[in-house]
Amino acid sequence: MARARPGLSPWLGLAAALPLGFLAVFFVWPVVAILRLGVGEGGVLAVLGSGQTWRLVGFTVGQAAASTVLAVLAGLPVAYLLARTSLRGLWFVRVAVLVPFVLPTVVVGLAFRTLLPDGGVFAIVLANAFFNVAVVARTVANLWSHVDGRAGDAARSLGASPLRAFRSVTLPALAPALTSAAAVVFLFCATSFGVVLILGGSRYRTLETEIYLRTVELLDLPGAAALSLVQLAAVVAALTVGALARRRGESALALRGRATVARRPRGALSWTVVAVALGVVALLLVPVVVLVARSFGGGLAGYRALAGFGHAGSLQVSGVDAALNSLRAATDATVLAVLLGVTASVVLVSLSRGRVRRGVVETMDTALMLPLGVSAVTVGFGYLVTLDMLPGDLRTSPALVPLAQALVVTPLVIRMVLPVLRSIDQRLRQAAASLGASPAAVWREVDVPMAGRSLLTAAGFGFVVALGEFGATSFLARPDTATLPVAIARLISRPGELNNQMAYAACTLLIVVTVAAVALVESAGRTRVGEF
Amino acid sequence: MLRRTVLAAALALTVTVTLTGCSLTAGESAQDGERRVVLATHDSFAMSEEVLDAFRDRSGITIDVRRLGDAGALTNQLVLTKDSPVADVAYGVDTTFASRALAENVFAAYRGPGADQGPQRYAIGDGERLTAVDVGDVCLNVDPAALAAKGVPVPTGLADLTRPEYANLLVVEDPATSSPGLSFLLGTIATLGEDGWQDYWRALTERGVLVVSGWEEAYTQEFSGSSGKGDRPIVVSYASSPAAEIGEDGKPRTTAVLDTCFQQVEYAGVLEGAANGEDAREVMDFLLSPEFQSQVPEQMYVYPARSDVELPAAWQQAAPQPEASATLDPAMIAEHRERWIDEWRALVQG
Numbered sequence: 001m002a003r004a005r006p007g008l009s010p011w012l013g014l015a016a017a018l019p020l021g022f023l024a025v026f027f028v029w030p031v032v033a034i035l036r037l038g039v040g041e042g043g044v045l046a047v048l049g050s051g052q053t054w055r056l057v058g059f060t061v062g063q064a065a066a067s068t069v070l071a072v073l074a075g076l077p078v079a080y081l082l083a084r085t086s087l088r089g090l091w092f093v094r095v096a097v098l099v100p101f102v103l104p105t106v107v108v109g110l111a112f113r114t115l116l117p118d119g120g121v122f123a124i125v126l127a128n129a130f131f132n133v134a135v136v137a138r139t140v141a142n143l144w145s146h147v148d149g150r151a152g153d154a155a156r157s158l159g160a161s162p163l164r165a166f167r168s169v170t171l172p173a174l175a176p177a178l179t180s181a182a183a184v185v186f187l188f189c190a191t192s193f194g195v196v197l198i199l200g201g202s203r204y205r206t207l208e209t210e211i212y213l214r215t216v217e218l219l220d221l222p223g224a225a226a227l228s229l230v231q232l233a234a235v236v237a238a239l240t241v242g243a244l245a246r247r248r249g250e251s252a253l254a255l256r257g258r259a260t261v262a263r264r265p266r267g268a269l270s271w272t273v274v275a276v277a278l279g280v281v282a283l284l285l286v287p288v289v290v291l292v293a294r295s296f297g298g299g300l301a302g303y304r305a306l307a308g309f310g311h312a313g314s315l316q317v318s319g320v321d322a323a324l325n326s327l328r329a330a331t332d333a334t335v336l337a338v339l340l341g342v343t344a345s346v347v348l349v350s351l352s353r354g355r356v357r358r359g360v361v362e363t364m365d366t367a368l369m370l371p372l373g374v375s376a377v378t379v380g381f382g383y384l385v386t387l388d389m390l391p392g393d394l395r396t397s398p399a400l401v402p403l404a405q406a407l408v409v410t411p412l413v414i415r416m417v418l419p420v421l422r423s424i425d426q427r428l429r430q431a432a433a434s435l436g437a438s439p440a441a442v443w444r445e446v447d448v449p450m451a452g453r454s455l456l457t458a459a460g461f462g463f464v465v466a467l468g469e470f471g472a473t474s475f476l477a478r479p480d481t482a483t484l485p486v487a488i489a490r491l492i493s494r495p496g497e498l499n500n501q502m503a504y505a506a507c508t509l510l511i512v513v514t515v516a517a518v519a520l521v522e523s524a525g526r527t528r529v530g531e532f
Numbered sequence: 533m534l535r536r537t538v539l540a541a542a543l544a545l546t547v548t549v550t551l552t553g554c555s556l557t558a559g560e561s562a563q564d565g566e567r568r569v570v571l572a573t574h575d576s577f578a579m580s581e582e583v584l585d586a587f588r589d590r591s592g593i594t595i596d597v598r599r600l601g602d603a604g605a606l607t608n609q610l611v612l613t614k615d616s617p618v619a620d621v622a623y624g625v626d627t628t629f630a631s632r633a634l635a636e637n638v639f640a641a642y643r644g645p646g647a648d649q650g651p652q653r654y655a656i657g658d659g660e661r662l663t664a665v666d667v668g669d670v671c672l673n674v675d676p677a678a679l680a681a682k683g684v685p686v687p688t689g690l691a692d693l694t695r696p697e698y699a700n701l702l703v704v705e706d707p708a709t710s711s712p713g714l715s716f717l718l719g720t721i722a723t724l725g726e727d728g729w730q731d732y733w734r735a736l737t738e739r740g741v742l743v744v745s746g747w748e749e750a751y752t753q754e755f756s757g758s759s760g761k762g763d764r765p766i767v768v769s770y771a772s773s774p775a776a777e778i779g780e781d782g783k784p785r786t787t788a789v790l791d792t793c794f795q796q797v798e799y800a801g802v803l804e805g806a807a808n809g810e811d812a813r814e815v816m817d818f819l820l821s822p823e824f825q826s827q828v829p830e831q832m833y834v835y836p837a838r839s840d841v842e843l844p845a846a847w848q849q850a851a852p853q854p855e856a857s858a859t860l861d862p863a864m865i866a867e868h869r870e871r872w873i874d875e876w877r878a879l880v881q882g
């Protein structure tokens with residue numbers, strides 16, 4: 001006798017087909033095709049057997065792990081500040097931590113070289129963490145701002161030290177968001193390209209930089225395929241570890257509205273954490289300030305140049321048009337990524353509520369994350385050998401820019417929305433259902449309001465990531481549709497003082513555009529959906 | 533109620549944004565009957581709108597420019613897509629990568645009338661598939677003021693740099709990750725021979741040569757003569773770079789050392805399997821036309837391949853074309869490049 005599984009409907013299959021289909025066409029197919037080309041030529045085993053490959057793996061995983069630890073340590077206090085305190089001016093912190101994300105790696109790399117002339121591993125780890133503090137701060141704050149503080153208070157009144165209460169009550173509650181964030185940061189750091197290239201000089205190499213060189217410069221597809229397979233294995237291993245950690249920590253939480261948990265910091269410990277958080281924010285702003293200062297190096301010449309095309313027409317769009325192109329492409333990518341990410345999150349959470357085997361849910365979850373952990377050139381070169389088979393030859397279409405950006409943004413949307421959806425107390429939903437609400441009504445009345453704010457946060461964050469996306473965009477954008485990061489990279493790669501000043505002025509413009517976009521999303525979130 | 537309004541508003545906003553053209557995909561689309569030629573090229577491609585528009589008005593052909601990365605990335609993408617090309621014409625395959633493109637039969641035979649006005653001086657292979665469009669030279673660039681302040685004379689050739697007074701003054705790019713870096717390495721091999729270049733690099737390493745991964749770090753940050761105001765007065769860059777560093781007195785602040793140059797020729801050709809061969813050949817002729825060629829210096833910082841086109845006046849003073857650049861046989865480069873880079877890495881990075 002078949003027992004109806006609560007929450008499972010035929011619509012679910014259809015909904016699952018959307019993100020999985022997108023993943024299959026724009027990720028799995030191209031990657032498998034390019035790997036097959038490489039493997040077909042032979043010689044993969046020789047690369048796998050070489051000691052140099054395993055030194056690369058060691059350095060890649062090591063620097064990514066160190067960067068992740070640093071980003072988590074720096075991000076947690078900021079998450080506390082954002083989620084649990086009601087200090088004035090928090091909007092500034094919320095926006096400030098996002099700025100690093102949009103800055104092109106080439107200018108951040110140059111800024112770090114100015115600040116740390118000796119470079120090396122330390123600079124790489126620091127720069128990777130710089131980019132990723134936002135992931136930890138925003139993802140964790142997203143959940144933390146809904147966690148009921150009374151359990152912690154109870155532990156405290158039963159005599160637990162603040163640290164003990166944090167460790168045994170708060171930390172487990174945050175585990176889903178924390179492991180989510182750590183997994184994303186690890187993937188970003190393991191595949192970070194520009195930072196390693198610029199700060200590592202020619203001495204430090206990672207799987208990502210080596211895959212790039214072998215694919216793009218040497219067309220050594222067997223070597224690249226071997227390293228890509230190793231990269232893929234490392235990424236799946238990292239994601240599995242993350243999923244296992246999540247499995248232990250996952251629990252329904254009594255989520256609360258943000259207004260009820262944020263309060264003025266009390267006691268020395270709270271203030272210390274706040275001080276550390278503000279210190280982190282200040283450090284994050286140092287490279288940003290360096291860039292902005294450089295933009296004024298020639299007075300306002302760089303800014304005046306933004307209306308034009310650079311020294312002797314270095315660009316085919318003006319700086320202002322590049323900014324508009326950025327906004328357009330990021331809008332497309334965000335709309336698409338939110339659609340895909342939310343659908344995937346709803347499917348994933350419905351599957352686990354519907355008592356589908358955990359392994360199935362986790363496999364799907366991991367699969368959706370993979371685009372973050374695979375080299376952009378592997379995907380890009382994969383497009384070259386596959387997408388011509390689709391009608392309209394997407395390979396050279398401007399529509400491929402938002403599609404490729406959405407591939408990166410979708411996993412981030414999932415990682416921000418899913419922890420909140422998962423943590424919604426089932427009893428609330430059951431109560432609604434027993435009062436006669438249809439499944440759709442339960443979603444509308446319980447899940448959507450609870451996750452609404454995190455959805456907006458995710459959309460804002462996704463928008464910022466798309467704004468700053470460089471790898472795929474520089475590959476695909478045409479000269480007249482160049483985005484700001486692409487224009488900046490182009491300006492900085494040509495001689496001439498004006499080009500340089502204009503590049504830094506364009507960075508400032510990018511920062512301003514980002515801050516404005518995030519502030520807009522934030523204010524929408526505060527006044528509308530935020531209060532429940 | 534409020535919630536529903538919000539949801540509806542969000543949905544409406546999304547739809548509006550997508551439909552009203554605040555979106556890339558809502559932009560232009562090709563009109564029927566338009567003659568369009570896709571030109572695959574490298575990141576450094578630049579040409580003034582007026583010249584491109586004049587060509588369109590004259591010929592009825594719109595050139596659709598696709599930048600596909602540096603010369604290596606461009607060539608390798610052409611090789612990868614040779615059975616289903618992404619473009620009709622490719623421009624920017626250089627001396628270093630031309631042999632691979634020819635061996636893989638990426639290009640169809642075409643030699644236009646412009647080829648005999650100078651470009652054939654740089655003919656490669658059978659001379660019928662690729663035509664030289666421009667010539668770039670990678671040379672040491674120096675900041676004479678900074679050298680004078682240190683009491684060191686401007687070097688005249690590669691050999692000077694191993695002398696003690698030039699210690700810690702030079703910054704170069706990694707040949708594995710940078711195309712000028714590779715050209716400079718090839719220049720040392722061409723000048724000092726297969727047997728001599730390793731010793732030369734060993735000596736440079738002892739003299740504290742700084743290696744960075746890209747031209748951006750080397751030129752805009754470490755070099756003292758650019759806006760970055762770095763510490764190193766000698767850098768590997770292009771013969772043309774001084775033309776972009778004109779001071780307020782109208783004089784160039786930097787100079788290229790013309791006896792240290794390595795010549796890089798950039799070629800163009802019609803791709804095998806181009807959708808529209810006839811229009812593609814017309815675009816090839818355009819690349820070799822005097823209008824296009826005369827713009828090449830100021831747009832792309834390289835020298836025209838045609839011999840009957842004058843350099844701009846400012847260039848004749850700041851960035852004259854080197855006359856005796858080192859060269860290497862492209863077939864030899866293709867054969868040994870990987871090994872040379874590996875040996876260089878072992879030498880310089882230990």
